Amino acid sequence: MIKNNLLANDSLRIIGIVGTAKNTGKTTTLSFLIQDAFSKRYSIGVTGIGYDGEEIDTITMLPKPRLLLEKNTIAATSEDCLKVTTADYKLLETTNIVTPLGKVCIVKIIEPGLMVIAGPNKKFELARVIKKLKKYDLDIIFIDGSLNRIAPLARVDKIIFTTGASRNTDIDFLAKEMKEIGLIFQQEKTKFNGLDQNRIQIISEQIREIDLVSLLDEDDANLVAQKCDNNTRAFFVPGMVSLKGLKKFLVAIKNKSSLELILDSPITMMLSGEPSEAAAFIKTATAHNLKITYCYKPELTAVTINPFYPLERNFHFNTAYVDKEFLFIQVRNALAVPVFNIKEGSVNLLELCIN
Amino acid sequence: MKKRILCVPLDPVHDVGIKIIRNELDKHGHKTELLSPDLPMEEIVKHAAFGKYDFIFVSRTLGYGVAELLARFNDYLDAAGVRETSRIVIGGKPITPELAAELGFDKGFGANSTMDEIIAYVEGKAIESTTVGLKREKKNFTDKYSYKFHNKEIESLLSDISDKVISWAKGKTSDGIQRAELRKEIIHSKNEQEKEKIYKKYNAISDPSIVDSNQKRQYIKGVRKVTDEELEQLNLFLTQNHPVAPQKIQHHDKHPLLFKFLGSGCPLLDIIHGKICERWGIDGFLVINPSWEARYEGLLDGYLTHENDGTITSFSNINLLRKSLDPSTLLTVRAHRGLNTPETVMLAGEAGADMVKINLVYGSLGAGTDPERLAVDGIYAIKLAGEHKMPFDIPGNDELSGVPAWKTLAGLLINVMLGIKLSAQPILKPLFCYGPHIVINGQMKNNYIDYNVAKINALRQIVDSPIWPGEPIAFMTQTEERVQAANANSYHAALAASLAVDAITVASTDEAYSRGPICITSRIDTIRAVTDAFRFLGNADFAPTQQAELFTEEIITKITEVLREVNKAENLPQAIYSGCLGNKDDGAYPGKFGKGTIK
Numbered sequence: 012m013i014k015n016n017l018l019a020n021d022s023l024r025i026i027g028i029v030g031t032a033k034n035t036g037k038t039t040t041l042s043f044l045i046q047d048a049f050s051k052r053y054s055i056g057v058t059g060i061g062y063d064g065e066e067i068d069t070i071t072m073l074p075k076p077r078l079l080l081e082k083n084t085i086a087a088t089s090e091d092c093l094k095v096t097t098a099d100y101k102l103l104e105t106t107n108i109v110t111p112l113g114k115v116c117i118v119k120i121i122e123p124g125l126m127v128i129a130g131p132n133k134k135f136e137l138a139r140v141i142k143k144l145k146k147y148d149l150d151i152i153f154i155d156g157s158l159n160r161i162a163p164l165a166r167v168d169k170i171i172f173t174t175g176a177s178r179n180t181d182i183d184f185l186a187k188e189m190k191e192i193g194l195i196f197q198q199e200k201t202k203f204n205g206l207d208q209n210r211i212q213i214i215s216e217q218i219r220e221i222d223l224v225s226l227l228d229e230d231d232a233n234l235v236a237q238k239c240d241n242n243t244r245a246f247f248v249p250g251m252v253s254l255k256g257l258k259k260f261l262v263a264i265k266n267k268s269s270l271e272l273i274l275d276s277p278i279t280m281m282l283s284g285e286p287s288e289a290a291a292f293i294k295t296a297t298a299h300n301l302k303i304t305y306c307y308k309p310e311l312t313a314v315t316i317n318p319f320y321p322l323e324r325n326f327h328f329n330t331a332y333v334d335k336e337f338l339f340i341q342v343r344n345a346l347a348v349p350v351f352n353i354k355e356g357s358v359n360l361l362e363l364c365i366n
Numbered sequence: 367m368k369k370r371i372l373c374v375p376l377d378p379v380h381d382v383g384i385k386i387i388r389n390e391l392d393k394h395g396h397k398t399e400l401l402s403p404d405l406p407m408e409e410i411v412k413h414a415a416f417g418k419y420d421f422i423f424v425s426r427t428l429g430y431g432v433a434e435l436l437a438r439f440n441d442y443l444d445a446a447g448v449r450e451t452s453r454i455v456i457g458g459k460p461i462t463p464e465l466a467a468e469l470g471f472d473k474g475f476g477a478n479s480t481m482d483e484i485i486a487y488v489e490g491k492a493i494e495s496t497t498v499g500l501k502r503e504k505k506n507f508t509d510k511y512s513y514k515f516h517n518k519e520i521e522s523l524l525s526d527i528s529d530k531v532i533s534w535a536k537g538k539t540s541d542g543i544q545r546a547e548l549r550k551e552i553i554h555s556k557n558e559q560e561k562e563k564i565y566k567k568y569n570a571i572s573d574p575s576i577v578d579s580n581q582k583r584q585y586i587k588g589v590r591k592v593t594d595e596e597l598e599q600l601n602l603f604l605t606q607n608h609p610v611a612p613q614k615i616q617h618h619d620k621h622p623l624l625f626k627f628l629g630s631g632c633p634l635l636d637i638i639h640g641k642i643c644e645r646w647g648i649d650g651f652l653v654i655n656p657s658w659e660a661r662y663e664g665l666l667d668g669y670l671t672h673e674n675d676g677t678i679t680s681f682s683n684i685n686l687l688r689k690s691l692d693p694s695t696l697l698t699v700r701a702h703r704g705l706n707t708p709e710t711v712m713l714a715g716e717a718g719a720d721m722v723k724i725n726l727v728y729g730s731l732g733a734g735t736d737p738e739r740l741a742v743d744g745i746y747a748i749k750l751a752g753e754h755k756m757p758f759d760i761p762g763n764d765e766l767s768g769v770p771a772w773k774t775l776a777g778l779l780i781n782v783m784l785g786i787k788l789s790a791q792p793i794l795k796p797l798f799c800y801g802p803h804i805v806i807n808g809q810m811k812n813n814y815i816d817y818n819v820a821k822i823n824a825l826r827q828i829v830d831s832p833i834w835p836g837e838p839i840a841f842m843t844q845t846e847e848r849v850q851a852a853n854a855n856s857y858h859a860a861l862a863a864s865l866a867v868d869a870i871t872v873a874s875t876d877e878a879y880s881r882g883p884i885c886i887t888s889r890i891d892t893i894r895a896v897t898d899a900f901r902f903l904g905n906a907d908f909a910p911t912q913q914a915e916l917f918t919e920e921i922i923t924k925i926t927e928v929l930r931e932v933n934k935a936e937n938l939p940q941a942i943y944s945g946c947l948g949n950k951d952d953g954a955y956p957g958k959f960g961k962g963t964i965k
Contacts, residue, residue: 032434061437062467091463095606111466111474132440132470133449159434160470162441209447224415225446227408250415251446253408275445282438282445 023149025141026364027167027309029156031188034177036317036353038077040360041155043353044171047361049081053150058087058130058140060164061157062112078128078155084120085147087140089113089129098124104143108136117143128155137163151365165276169364170196170309174342175317176333186341189314191290193346195280196311198293201245201273201304208249208275211235215242225250229259236263245271247306254284257292261299268300276307312363313349316342369396369420369488372452374410375403376426376439383457384425390481396488411442419452421488424471426458433469440470455487478611500612500644502694504720505623507832507868508757508791513782517828517922523929524783531938532787535742539965541571541663542743546708546750549665553681553716572664580667586658589678592634592669600634604641604690615647615893617900622862623696623869624896627838629654630883631672633683637690639886646893650696652723652837652871653687655679660704660734661959665713679710684717696720698759701747702729705960707740711747715754721793722751726784727777728764730942731954737939739960745784752790759793761837768802768953771809771821772924777947779925780938782831793832793868796821798858799841802953809917814843815861819910820917822865827922835862836871844878848891851875855892856899863900864908872896 026044030037041057048055057080080086080098090113093100099122108115108131115130117140131137137154144152154167164170172192174185206212211221219238223231226248235246252274264270274280280303283289293303316338322331335352343350351358373388375381381403388398399417401410414422424439426432436456443449453472457479466474475484515521548568555561569577578584583591615624626643628636628651640651656676659665669686670678677683679699688697698721701710707729711722726744730737751758760781762774778794785792798818804810809817818835825833839858844851855872862870874888928946935941948954 061470062464089467109472111463111471129467132467132472134444135450157468157470158437160437160441162444165445225411227412227446231412249447251411251442255408279445282441 023145023152024169024365025152025154025167026312027154027156027164027170029161029164029170029172030159031172031174032159032178034317034319034321035173035175036315036319037156037173039317039353040171040173040315041153042078043358044153044361044364045078045080045084048151048153049084051361053365054083054085054148056085056087056144056147056149056152057128057155058137058144058152059128059155059157060130060132060137060160062089062092062127062129078126079123080120080126081123082120085117085144085149086120086126086128087115087117087130087144088126089115092127092129093118096124096126098122098126103147106140106143108139115140117147119147130154132157132160132163134163134165138166141166161278161281164309165278165307167309169312171312171360171364172314173317174314176320176331176338177317180320180333182333182338182341185316185338186345188286189342190345191286192281193311193348194290194293195286196277196309197347198277198280198303198305200308201247201271201306203245203247203273206247206249206273206306210249212247213238213243214245214247215240224248226252226256226260228253228256232256232259232263236260239264239267239270241267243267243270245273247273248279249275249306252279252283254288254292257283257296261292261296261301264301265299269302270300271302271304272296273304273306276305276309277311278309279305311348313351313360314342314346315351315353315360317352370417371396371398371421371423371488372414372417372419373398373400374405374414374422374424375401376410376424376436377403381425384423387423387457387481387484390485391488394485394489407439407442410439411446411448414443414448414452415446421455422448422452423455423457426456436469436471444470457484478613500692500694504694505649505696507623507834508793511832512830513786513792515829517926520779520828520922520926520929521783523926523933524779525787526933527780527929527938527941528783528787530936531741532745532784534937534939535745538742540739540742540960540963541965542705542739542960543708543746544571545664545706546712546746549681549709549712550716568664573662576662576664576666580664585666585670588631588673589666589670590673592671596634597669600637600690603638609641610645612645613647613897615649615897615900617904620863620866620905621900622834622859622867623649624859624893625650625652625696625698625834625836625869625871626889626893627652627654627871627873627877628687629675629677631656631674631677632883633669633671633677633686635883636677637687639889640687640691640695642886643889643893644692644695646890647897648695648893649869650698650720651687651691653677653679653684653697653699653719655700655703655710657703659706663705665706665709679713681713681717684713684719688718698723702726702740702744703733704729704735705739705743705963707735707743707747708750711750711754711756715750715756719756721757721759722747723761724748724751724758725760725762725777725781726938727780727942727947728761728774730939730957731769731777731948732764732767734957735959736961736963737942737956738964740957741937741939742964745788748781748784748788748790752785752788757791757793757832758785759795759834759836761795762797763837764948764954765797765799765801765803766841767948769948770803770924770952771796771801771817772921773928773947773952775821775825775921776925776928776932778825779828779929780932782829791832793834794825795834795836796825797837797841798835798839798862798870800843801841805842812913813911814857815908816910816914817917818858818861819865819908819914820921822867823914823918824921824925827918828925832868834869834871835867838871838873838877840873844873844875846876846879848875848888852891852895856895859896860899860903861908863903864906
């Protein structure tokens with residue numbers, strides 16, 4: 012496949028789409044981006060970190076393919092998904108990455124059709140698949156999220172969040188939550204380079220290591236804080252952090268000033284607790300001169316909103332909507348990044364992704 | 367190599383499943399550790415990170431918000447680096463591969479997973495997918511029977527009755543028999559001109575309505591050709607679907623096979639229902655034809671659908687059913703009604719059916735065919751079934767007209783002896799029903815068990831033959847209410863299992879009340895109910911009261927009396943005409959279709 016070289020600096024863009032909940036419009040957003048990128052002749056790769064299992068034929072209990080993939084698209088999906096695709100494809104590679112739906116295969120679409128995308132579902136395997144996809148000289152790789160999962164997307168360039176009434180029908184809650192997510196993503200990238208990803212490090216004149224990857228509870232917090240002295244400038248936690256552990260850590264280092272806590276990525280902060288709690292911690296930490304930074308920093312590029320939600324009545328789900336205009340305005344006013352309703356008018360989302 | 371496995375019951379309460387799995391993993395020498403239920407996520411992640419486990423097994427019942435919780439759990443493990451060293455596995459009844467993938471697990475085990483699959487996965491051995499074939503052999507339940515009679519008087523009477531009717535029928539023929547022979551020639555002829563000539567002969571001895579349908583496509587009301595597009599859609603359904611894991615109905619090998627009817631009128635709908643029922647564990651089907659097929663001389667050709675009860679038993683339709691169902695699924699075709707009995711047996715045999723349904727007595731008394739015509743046609747048909755190695759099942763549905771059980775059973779036994787003499791393999795099909803005679807005379811006043819047991823025991827004391835209660839079981843004990851209907855079927859099925867019969871036929875829960883084609887959910891109702899009944903009963907037995915023995919003796923005595931009466935008649939048709947096997951008082955009338963057509 013020949014790369015179209017349409018991008019300004021000729022570099023590959025890796026775009027992840029993440030939902031705050033099911034039915035917030037991940038697939039709609041991804042479909043829009045794929046179609047827009049295809050019409051503008053970009054060479055595209057598509058994979059996903061799970062399986063969007065919403066659409067099952069209730070008679071046959073079979074998955075119904077959801078994404079329309081155009082000719083020449085490169086897709087990484089599991090073997091079982093290829094059995095139900097309506098697209099014609101050429102198998103380029105069968106990887107040894109195994110999902111519950113079989114091995115991840117890399118295919119090239121020969122004739123357009125619908126496909127379920129269920130690729131690698133963990134961070135290090137997604138990194139391996141992206142590496143393989145890079146061989147095919149692509150302009151853009153799109154990565155579909157799954158449910159509310161986010162961890163595997165720590166290494167993408169740009170993230171688009173989808174939110175909507177399916178997450179919560181309280182529009183003020185949605186706007187506030189996106190603002191909090193915005194704050195988590197706003198924290199800076201660290202200036203420290205070459206950190207060991209396998210253990211916690213205390214950065215002073217020299218780098219000291221602790222045989223620990225994550226900061227999860229009071230014991231962890233105390234262990235790390237004890238290693239801190241007057242020369243300590245920063246801590247690096249490559250694994251997971253919990254708010255419980257972070258709060259204890261903040262207490263344990265309260266007398267120290269101007270420290271930096273380096274986390275893997277904003278995703279780590281997102282996983283520490285609810286966005287409201289994580290954002291509140293960032294504010295408290297900042298007030299106590301503890302600066303949160305990231306080793307890897309995907310950019311929060313845009314947010315798409317979806318007014319739809321499934322309303323349960325008498326044990327049946329019906330289609331329902333919140334006020335789409337009010338949702339749009341409230342989320343837009345809460346955020347510094349662009350907000351879109353994909354189903355309303357023309358949207359320059361792709362441009363934001365590639366620039 | 368032994369594996370290190372962390373078992374995590376994420377559920378606050380339900381941790382039985384994971385304890386069972388842990389126990390099995392321990393038995394296989396793996397090193398397991400079980401966390402206490404309902405621990406905070408951070409604690410589990412910490413434990414998982416420190417332990418360097420090969421696998422982390424998680425169990426959790428699903429409910430509102432649990433999917434998001436499990437997805438988040440995987441994210442924690444991913445962020446903590448655990449997923450680079452441990453494979454994360456979810457187990458639970460509703461887990462499917464799709465759901466496991468959606469939630470971000472490496473593997474999922476659900477309700478249909480076996481312990482062998484789990485062990486194979488842990489040990490890195492190849493796992494045979496449970497979602498492909500039915501993995502069963504085609505059953506033959508006639509081979510193990512000797513057909514030896516234990517009751518010598520009854521054997522002698524049956525022998526005389528059979529000899530007389532075979533001798534009477536010798537040299538006689540009918541248009542039905544001739545059509546069967548012509549049909550065979552048509553199927554095997556490769557020369558179109560020759561075929562056309564045979565068709566002319568066939569049409570000359572067929573009803574004009576059948577000839578018009580076959581030649582001019584002027585079909586009988588409600589009949590139309592299945593379109594090429596519909597056949598193509600069926601082909602897509604059969605070839606492009608990924609089948610779900612098959613279920614097993616029987617809890618152990620001695621439990622009876624389970625049969626259902628197919629006869630919606632549309633062969634495609636039958637096949638779709640059939641394929642679904644196969645996955646629920648059904649062992650075989652009975653193809654039920656439209657009642658009007660019995661009244662016309664001749665059968666329709668081609669792929670045909672019928673907007674009413676009964677699927678047309680054309681060669682193409684039977685062939686389509688046979689080819690579409692799993693090779694291990696047994697298929698029996700109703701042949702004994704009416705003027706096309708020999709031809710239907712011929713078509714069934716040529717199209718690959720496994721059995722045919724023939725009863726000379728019931729076909730005459732309950733289904734409208736003239737006794738003489740059916741005797742001549744039926745003897746030919748039984749012979750034909752034997753030649754095609756198709757056992758023939760003998761339904762005792764005359765009991766539903768009001769005929770007493772002993773007369774019905776006497777009729778079944780006459781068919782058994784005819785089968786033996788004509789080198790075929792007969793199968794007795796006494797009813798498990800609350801028939802009119804029983805309602806009036808109170809044999810089931812105290813329970814539904816004793817009299818059904820007595821029928822089976824009586825037959826067993828007479829002859830060593832396969833027994834397959836039908837048709838269907840629980841007839842007239844079902845109401846329009848689905849739960850009641852499923853229960854009624856399950857109780858009768860459990861009784862049949864307790865009696866170690868070979869097979870049973872079950873209806874759907876809406877069989878008698880559907881007011882149109884029965885629906886698939888109602889079919890599954892009774893399959894599920896019977897599966898649970900078999901599991902409940904296991905290898906235990908019902909304990910009938912002493913009354914069952916008295917009923918058994920009474921039935922044998924009265925069967926003997928009936929057969930003595932039948933034997934006094936000149937031949938079987940005369941015995942039927944005279945009411946020995948069911949009379950007007952019982953609600954049975956000798957049929958009239960085909961009267962005077964013996965040649």
